[in-house]
Amino acid sequence: MALIRGTGRPFVMLSLLGILVAMIVATLVGLYVVNEKHAQFSAPGLHTEVWQSYQLHSETHHLIETAERTLAGETGPRHLIQRLGVMKSLLLPLQRTDVFSSLSEPRPEVEATLDTLQHLADEWSSQLSWQDTTAAERVAGDIVQRLPAVLEDTHHVIVAANIAVANQVDSERQDLKRTFRLLAWTLLVLGAGCIPLMLKLIRDHHSAKRLTQELGAFNQALEQRVAERTRSLNERKALLSTILESSPSDVALIGANDQRVFYVSETLRQHSPNPSAFQLRHLFVDSRQYELFQQRLMTQKALDNWEAQLAPRAPYWALLSVRHLQLESQPVWLIWSLDISERKHMERELKQLASTDTLTGLPNRRTFLLRSLKQLQRADRDGRLCAALAIDIDLFKRINDEYGHQVGDDILRKVAQQLDRHLSDLGIVGRLGGEEFAALLPDVSADDAWQIAETLRNAVKAIRTRTEHGDTLVVTISVGIATHHAGATLKQLLMQADDALYRAKTNGRDCCEYFGHPDTATPTA
Numbered sequence: 001m002a003l004i005r006g007t008g009r010p011f012v013m014l015s016l017l018g019i020l021v022a023m024i025v026a027t028l029v030g031l032y033v034v035n036e037k038h039a040q041f042s043a044p045g046l047h048t049e050v051w052q053s054y055q056l057h058s059e060t061h062h063l064i065e066t067a068e069r070t071l072a073g074e075t076g077p078r079h080l081i082q083r084l085g086v087m088k089s090l091l092l093p094l095q096r097t098d099v100f101s102s103l104s105e106p107r108p109e110v111e112a113t114l115d116t117l118q119h120l121a122d123e124w125s126s127q128l129s130w131q132d133t134t135a136a137e138r139v140a141g142d143i144v145q146r147l148p149a150v151l152e153d154t155h156h157v158i159v160a161a162n163i164a165v166a167n168q169v170d171s172e173r174q175d176l177k178r179t180f181r182l183l184a185w186t187l188l189v190l191g192a193g194c195i196p197l198m199l200k201l202i203r204d205h206h207s208a209k210r211l212t213q214e215l216g217a218f219n220q221a222l223e224q225r226v227a228e229r230t231r232s233l234n235e236r237k238a239l240l241s242t243i244l245e246s247s248p249s250d251v252a253l254i255g256a257n258d259q260r261v262f263y264v265s266e267t268l269r270q271h272s273p274n275p276s277a278f279q280l281r282h283l284f285v286d287s288r289q290y291e292l293f294q295q296r297l298m299t300q301k302a303l304d305n306w307e308a309q310l311a312p313r314a315p316y317w318a319l320l321s322v323r324h325l326q327l328e329s330q331p332v333w334l335i336w337s338l339d340i341s342e343r344k345h346m347e348r349e350l351k352q353l354a355s356t357d358t359l360t361g362l363p364n365r366r367t368f369l370l371r372s373l374k375q376l377q378r379a380d381r382d383g384r385l386c387a388a389l390a391i392d393i394d395l396f397k398r399i400n401d402e403y404g405h406q407v408g409d410d411i412l413r414k415v416a417q418q419l420d421r422h423l424s425d426l427g428i429v430g431r432l433g434g435e436e437f438a439a440l441l442p443d444v445s446a447d448d449a450w451q452i453a454e455t456l457r458n459a460v461k462a463i464r465t466r467t468e469h470g471d472t473l474v475v476t477i478s479v480g481i482a483t484h485h486a487g488a489t490l491k492q493l494l495m496q497a498d499d500a501l502y503r504a505k506t507n508g509r510d511c512c513e514y515f516g517h518p519d520t521a522t523p524t525a
């Protein structure tokens with residue numbers, strides 16, 4: 001609005017300037033005219049025609065007197081010549097002046113009188129000489145005779161000069177009046193022209209003032225709004241900080257390229273080796289894992305549930321999720337980090353529980369079979385030997401029946417310890433269920449397997465278990481041995497070992513049997 005109203009302002013200012021210049025010019029012209037007129041009016045000889053005409057009249061009279069005195073012999077030609085000279089000098093300006101043109105109607109008698117006087121003066125002057133008294137008397141007589149008649153006419157010259165000068169002065173006064181009137185009108189018109197422009201300027205000034213006030217009020221309102229917004233933003237910022245700080249997830253907002261840190265949770269910062277100069281790279285325990293993490297972020301827009309070990313000083317497992325954002329026109333990573341150490345621990349425990357036999361601590365049936373399967377595949381691939389042992393505690397039911405399950409459990413643990421001690425380093429050993437155990441031994445030949453089984457059998461037999469009644473129990477085991485042949489399955493291998501175990505049981509227990517040699521059950525190494 002202010003801009004629209006302000007568009008006429010330069011025009012108004014230019015107009016005012018133009019008028020001002022015109023007024024100055026008009027004033028200067030007026031001053032010039034006044035100065036010129038003043039110079040004209042104060043010029044020497046101005047309007048002296050009246051005086052000259054009086055002088056002419058007076059000189060004419062003097063000339064007559066001088067002529068009379070010459071005739072009376074009181075003076076000579078010298079005085080006549082002087083008087084005629086004076087007359088001629090008075091005649092000349094009166095003849096040359098144009099003052100008589102100012103008369104309202106022509107007065108030819110004036111010009112005629114002046115011409116007559118000029119003619120007579122010239123005539124008389126030509127007849128006179130300084131020493132010629134006779135000529136002087138003759139001229140004096142002529143003057144006395146002819147000049148008095150002209151003397152009367154010089155009165156007309158005086159009257160005409162008076163009227164003419166009065167007319168001329170009046171005309172000049174009128175001229176000056178017209179000039180001043182013109183100047184006054186010019187200044188008046190210019191001054192009048194200024195009025196609407198001044199009014200417009202005053203209006204504009206008032207509008208500008210009002211607009212300035214409105215603008216001031218608007219500014220104030222704006223500042224108030226900005227202050228409110230700032231306060232609200234600060235409150236939101238504080239709220240956001242509280243939310244972030246109390247969130248179960250740690251948060252970091254980091255520049256994707258220059259690694260500039262925009263925000264980082266206090267907890268996460270404290271986990272960094274150098275909290276005052278936080279760097280994501282240093283938060284990772286394994287730098288290679290960080291490189292991998294970064295590569296994934298470069299190629300993916302988002303990353304979810306990335307498990308990483310953080311905080312080199314006190315490592316813990318964290319679940320990282322990342323989103324790509326734009327902040328200050330720069331790509332940034334918004335990273336959430338959730339501490340999953342407890343979950344990891346529980347997972348490990350669950351895994352342990354799921355894979356281990358709780359009573360003996362040995363791998364359970366499922367784990368044993370899984371591991372054995374992999375082992376057998378490796379042996380098949382590499383063409384290596386592999387032996388399987390099926391191990392069973394002899395007459396275990398009787399122990400349970402006679403001494404109770406607790407004693408039975410105790411014996412199971414002790415037997416398992418021996419199995420672990422003698423077989424774990426050689427291969428895989430596990431409890432298949434009840435009092436049945438099995439082992440898969442890679443790179444073990446049939447003879448070696450036999451020796452191992454025998455050693456184990458003796459070790460178990462050496463176990464002494466005291467009952468609450470003070471009895472000492474001795475348990476024995478029977479072992480079935482089978483060796484792997486390329487192409488055979490784990491199931492087949494274990495069945496073969498089981499067959500051998502069955503034979504050991506039927507052969508009286510507390511012994512080892514080898515599958516495939518029913519007649520020579522005990523191989524001679």
Ligand SMILES: Nc1nc2c(ncn2[C@@H]2O[C@H](COP(=O)(O)OP(=O)(O)OP(=O)(O)O)[C@@H](O)[C@H]2O)c(=O)[nH]1
Nearest residue numbers: 392393394395396397398400405406408409434435
């Ligand atoms: N204490 C205890 N006994 C178990 C457990 N699992 C199985 N048993 C017992 O183990 C016994 C196995 O008995 P049988 O299969 O008849 O075998 P055995 O008595 O050892 O006889 P042979 O194998 O022929 O020497 C059963 O009485 C089961 O109740 C266990 O975890 N703890």
